[in-house]
Amino acid sequence: MENLVKKAEKIKIIFFDIDDTLRVKNTAFMPESINEVFAKLREKGIMTGIATGRNLYGVVPEVLALEPDYFVTINGAYVENQAHDVIYKHPFATDLVEEIMTWLKSVHSEFAFVGSDQLRVSKWDKVAEDAIAPVYAELLADESYYQTHDVFQMLTISDHDDKIALPENLAQKIRMVRWHPNSSDIVPMTGSKAEGCKQVLDVLGLTAENMMNFGDELNDRELFDLAGLSVAMKISHPEILEKADYVTDTVENDGILKALQVLQMID
Known part of the structure; x- marks a missing residue:
């Protein structure tokens, strides 16, 4: 001591x-x-x-x-x-956001965009509510948010989040940090x-x-x-x-x- x-x-x-x-x-x-x-x-x-x-x-x-x-x-x-x-x-580059979205859709995961002072989800449902409501309350759904706002982080949102793994093309650019059974932070490698x-x-x-x-x-x-x-x-x-x-x-x-x-x- x-x-x-x-x-x-x-x-x-x-x-x-x-x-x-x-x-x-x-x-x-x-x-x-x-x-x-x-x-x-x-x-x-x-x-x-x-x-x-x-x-x-x-x-x-x-x-x-x-x-x-x-x-x-x-x-x-x-x-x-x-x-x-x-x-x-x-912030993430726009093409990286689109690459992440394409991957998450392929593994049947919804997602959230994290701006500096806003959040938007691809879909607000019970799975999203369980993960996000204790932190952010109910959020608006807007899949085009990234086109007009900086996105600094994304979130996976699914009832099978523990089964989702990064594909090789993204594993060198981003990493996942699980913070809830239904969700992981998606952050840059560094x-x-x-x-x-x-x-x-x-x-x-x-x-x-x-x-x-x-x-x-x-x-x-x-x-x-x-x-x-x-x-x-x-x-x-x-x-x-x-x-x-x-x-x-x-x-x-x-x-x-x-x-x-x-x-x-x-x-």
Whole structure:
């Protein structure tokens, strides 16, 4: 623990995942201690950021009210600061979107387009609702969305998502990260929350040892490899638990507050 406290002394910015880290995805519960955490970090001069698979539309009001300094969204593909200045964006090429659509139709999967602050689905049905409604509520269907908007990520939507595998022609361009039994994120080969957070570090003139993160799922994997100090929630995916420097309690049991107190970062 002494070594972790020393690492914590170098931290200048902390990135937080949203779902099952800051708040419980399925119940929308966020403990009052999160407001205390952000206020105390601000007093200490430690910056805060959100690092999420959601886009800006999906960053819920109670998280926006925390007034984080940076938003690393769509698994690192779109980054803004608190003033809504765009720090970084990396959309898919239109021909790649069309190639992905052709493949998904061939394997009988519906899909979603993820824009910077909008989502559109190819079809809204029970399968889509089960996966997406807890995060984004009901979405409009618009298969032509990509023709007039940047698409930063796509989602598979099917009741056989675990059987879907990338074809060889796409496996060198994109990768799939499952986040729900009915859905996987489709991201660029080099795309990750870590890439977006690196962009913030560059702007601030900081290094990875100055960064800390809290997370729980596979889309946090690269971030756990990058950060100088990584904390996993108790309910995290086994791979994340293995990568973590420290494992803390659940959202409901004030896990973030407890971890920062143990690491002597706040009182």
